[in-house]
Amino acid sequence: MLNRLSCTVALVCCSASFGFPEIVADGVRDATYPPAKELQACTTTFGDSTDALCDRSDGGSELCNLHATVQNGVLFIFIGGNLESNFNKFDLFIDAKQGGQNVLRTDNPDVDFNGLNRMGGNPGLTFDTCVTPDFYLTVTNGGDPAAMYASAAQLLSLGGGVGAYLGQGVPCTSPIVNQLGIIVALNNSNAAGVGGDGGSVKGAAAVDTGIEIAIPLPVLGYDPAIQQNIRFVAFINSGGHDFLSNQVLGPLPGGSGNLGEPRSVNLANIDGNQYATLVVNPQEQACPPAPPACVSDLNGDGVTDGTDLTLVLGGWGVCP
Ligand SMILES: [Ca+2]
Ligand SMILES: [Ca+2]
Ligand SMILES: [Ca+2]
Structure with a gap:
């Protein structure tokens, strides 16, 4: 019986990967990834890295392309580009289930020196409608030789939740491997991609080194019964998470400059979708209707008060 079970498990394992070599989260794009979900449309305002060193980037940061796929229950994300070795930040937001935050709050977990909450409140970084x-996951690297660090946090609808420092690694050689099964890798070899000031974005698709992340779907709370499409918002931020670059994916309109103060950025007011979508369910509505936030707020003015009570009393009695 044991042998038979082992045999079945082995078959499931091998048939699942047959024809699709397993992705290795190492900062180098695997051939298994489907075509890019999004490509960069802006030359970088955070410096053009041209030093072609695998283990560091002293020239700047850029986000050229975003690929994503699920393999054997693990979400793999590859972002071609560079992350400057000066402790600037790569910030990634993932929308993989109902709930969450369209506008960042200030009472999320304290991760990366409270950098996540630095982007919330007054009014708070706002994503495109329905995102x-x-x-949340953030990556940074710096020092000489460069070391890399990552942190992650839940974004619950009402704040709170759990966050964690994921660990330390070395760009190019040693990805961060967390006990939850999260892997974060960085390879800074790219010297092409998008240019800096006066440059071109024509090289964005070809970049095949950068940041690569693996996250087991259960860590995201992903519900396999719902099969919700998974959305990503990625950008380069300053060392204090307090000044957004123009390197955002999905991209800003071509020619856009730095976004600046994250709390004041409203991506819904910027043309185009500043998010990428991994389509799991092609039937899913592009923008599912939001459930009412407060069922007792009958007139929808954001407060439950006497006006709503008057509406109830006015309709008191048998309902035909
Ligand atoms: Ca890889
Ligand atoms: Ca959500
Ligand atoms: Ca937008």
């Missing part, structure tokens, strides 16, 4: 991330 409600539930998970």
